Amino acid sequence: xxxxxxxxxxxxxxxxxxxxxxxxxxxxxxxxxxxxxxxxxxxxxxxxxxxxxxxxxxxxxxxxxxxxxxxxxxxxxxxxxxxxxxxxxxxxxxxxxxxxxxxxxxxxxxxxxxxxxxxxxxxxxxxxxxxxxxxxxxxxxxxxxxxxxxxxxxxxxxxxxxxxxxxxxxxxxxxxxxxxxxxxxxxxxxxxxxxxxxxxxxxxxxxxxxxxxxxxxxxxxxxxxxxxxxxxxxxxxxxxxxxxxxxxxxxxxxxxxxxxxxxxxxxxx
Amino acid sequence: xxxxxxxxxxxxxxxxxxxxxxxxxxxxxxxxxxxxxxxxxxxxxxxxxxxxxxxxxxxxxxxxxxxxxxxxxxxxxxxxxxxxxxxxxxxxxxxxxxxxxxxxxxxxxxxxxxxxxxxxxxxxxxxxxxxxxxxxxxxxxxxxxxxxxxxxxxxxxxxxxxxxxxxxxxxxxxxxxxxxxxxxxxxxxxxxxxxxxxxxxxxxxxxxxxxxxxxxxxxxxxxxxxxxxxxxxxxxxxxxxxxxxxxxxxxxxxxxxxxxxxxxxxxxxxxxxxxxxxxxxxxx
Numbered sequence: 001x002x003x004x005x006x007x008x009x010x011x012x013x014x015x016x017x018x019x020x021x022x023x024x025x026x027x028x029x030x031x032x033x034x035x036x037x038x039x040x041x042x043x044x045x046x047x048x049x050x051x052x053x054x055x056x057x058x059x060x061x062x063x064x065x066x067x068x069x070x071x072x073x074x075x076x077x078x079x080x081x082x083x084x085x086x087x088x089x090x091x092x093x094x095x096x097x098x099x100x101x102x103x104x105x106x107x108x109x110x111x112x113x114x115x116x117x118x119x120x121x122x123x124x125x126x127x128x129x130x131x132x133x134x135x136x137x138x139x140x141x142x143x144x145x146x147x148x149x150x151x152x153x154x155x156x157x158x159x160x161x162x163x164x165x166x167x168x169x170x171x172x173x174x175x176x177x178x179x180x181x182x183x184x185x186x187x188x189x190x191x192x193x194x195x196x197x198x199x200x201x202x203x204x205x206x207x208x209x210x211x212x213x214x215x216x217x218x219x220x221x222x223x224x225x226x227x228x229x230x231x232x233x234x235x236x237x238x239x240x241x242x243x244x245x246x247x248x249x250x251x252x253x254x255x256x257x258x259x260x261x262x263x264x265x266x267x268x269x
Numbered sequence: 270x271x272x273x274x275x276x277x278x279x280x281x282x283x284x285x286x287x288x289x290x291x292x293x294x295x296x297x298x299x300x301x302x303x304x305x306x307x308x309x310x311x312x313x314x315x316x317x318x319x320x321x322x323x324x325x326x327x328x329x330x331x332x333x334x335x336x337x338x339x340x341x342x343x344x345x346x347x348x349x350x351x352x353x354x355x356x357x358x359x360x361x362x363x364x365x366x367x368x369x370x371x372x373x374x375x376x377x378x379x380x381x382x383x384x385x386x387x388x389x390x391x392x393x394x395x396x397x398x399x400x401x402x403x404x405x406x407x408x409x410x411x412x413x414x415x416x417x418x419x420x421x422x423x424x425x426x427x428x429x430x431x432x433x434x435x436x437x438x439x440x441x442x443x444x445x446x447x448x449x450x451x452x453x454x455x456x457x458x459x460x461x462x463x464x465x466x467x468x469x470x471x472x473x474x475x476x477x478x479x480x481x482x483x484x485x486x487x488x489x490x491x492x493x494x495x496x497x498x499x500x501x502x503x504x505x506x507x508x509x510x511x512x513x514x515x516x517x518x519x520x521x522x523x524x525x526x527x528x529x530x531x532x533x534x535x536x537x538x539x540x541x542x543x544x545x546x547x548x549x550x551x552x553x
Contacts (some may be wrong), residue, residue, distance in 0.1 A: 011370070014371050014375040015369075015371065015375075015426075017375060018371070018375050018424070018426060019426070020427070022422075036373060038373065039333075039334070039373035039374050040373065040375050042374055043373070043374025043375040043376060043544075044375060044544070046374075046543050046544050046546060047375075047543075047544070049426075050325075131458075159473075182479070184367070184368040184370060185370065186475055190368075190476060190478070193478070194478065194479060201478065201479055201480070204368075206368060206369060206429060207368065207369050207428070208369040208425075208426040208429050209371070209428075209429075209439065211426075212426070212427070246381075
């Protein structure tokens with residue numbers, strides 16, 4: 001089994017890589033952070049008897065992706081699975097954020113994800129089943145003031161994946177969208193979850209379990225995975241409560257959380 | 270003058286031990302995570318002991334590249350100022366995590382800092398330790414009892430529990446100390462584990478979630494001052510002839526888990542060497 005993981009040097013990417021490693025899958029890892037890629041490669045090779053290839057790549061840059069594809073083609077690598085993990089967010093309201101940072105969210109989360117997905121689908125192992133995972137978010141279920149661009153970019157992935165799944169059904173391609181709540185991958189995410197108080201803790205998903213269950217479910221042909229019972233309940237609310245109401249509640253909650261986060265950060269420095 | 274390296278020296282047990290050791294006349298090299306932290310610690314140590322010989326190095330020992338870098342700086346210091354001799358290494362830095370989080374290599378963080386960092390740092394400083402017939406001391410815990418190493422999933426990625434991860438990392442401290450003694454006692458090195466008891470420190474409040482932090486805040490109220498365990502480190506460093514025991518509490522030998530066997534120690538040694546990509550046997 002050959003698996004491509006994007007965003008592999010980050011917290012969730014590393015968790016996926018470890019999970020795949022423990023299953024004996026061979027890995028092709030990419031990330032914009034070259035140093036981080038080499039370190040996770042080293043860690044994986046020391047733990048598991050697998051082949052790990054890496055190539056640093058800026059997925060938002062077509063030339064950079066072409067360079068990577070050249071290497072893949074030169075070695076004749078063909079894939080059985082693609083885990084689209086690379087993505088980003090910047091904190092703050094729409095008008096408070098840097099314009100180009102807002103554009104970057106969509107460029108990476110959406111445009112770049114389409115680019116790599118298209119490219120790797122062309123490099124499927126012929127005549128074999130193929131599996132794609134899109135890392136969306138619980139945020140894809142709701143309009144989210146103060147996280148508007150991010151949530152909308154994740155909604156894009158959810159809708160796109162659902163359609164793609166239908167298109168490729170007859171070609172033995174399975175498509176799963178992962179919609180997790182918060183996951184503790186860095187100190188920053190830990191503080192942001194702490195700042196949300198009870199709801200932060202309650203919607204947080206354990207990273208290692210999400211990684212394992214996602215791959216299990218993707219292989220079993222599930223279309224969507226919302227980890228955690230509470231998150232599943234919330235996602236149902238997202239479907240039945242009027243969206244403008246949801247937006248109002250979320251705005252109120254995030255504003256509070258943001259104030260607390262600012263306060264926490266001030267205390268830390 | 271004898272030199273001692275102590276990690277996690279800017280707060281808690283490490284800071285107190287550093288202070289006591291300077292009072293005993295040792296030259297202390299502390300490792301801390303940030304300059305701000307060590308400045309605060311240094312100020313306090315110098316205010317209580319104006320003659321203290323204390324030098325700090327900055328490193329985030331969770332990451333292996335940082336361990337390797339700081340080991341290089343310490344070795345350079347030892348070669349220039351201490352005739353390449355290190356009298357003792359105290360692997361004290363440790364952490365608690367509420368969630369499964371990984372290092373750059375993808376290793377679980379409690380295992381990486383509480384065990385692997387000390388394993389790798391000891392290896393890097395081994396020549397200086399051998400030269401001085403040095404001692405290696407780990408900060409362990411009573412909680413190493415009642416648990417086995419999960420050999421099939423040492424990073425605990427199947428069902429992570431913060432306490433299990435902590436207990437296992439402390440059992441690893443015991444196994445590492447035993448493994449060191451098995452290999453290097455004949456070369457003059459002795460390794461120990463100190464059980465500090467329940468101590469009033471902030472270990473459970475640093476980078477942990479609300480629940481772990483809350484439980485620790487309640488629990489630490491019953492803890493003793495870090496000055497209490499500091500005496501045990503001072504005792505182990507202060508004896509002319511290296512004590513023969515492995516596990517010490519309040520300056521006395523204490524019984525430890527039956528899991529601390531040669532077989533388990535060898536197995537951990539082999540695994541840790543692989544995870545750090547080093548071979549102890551190759552050190553001359």
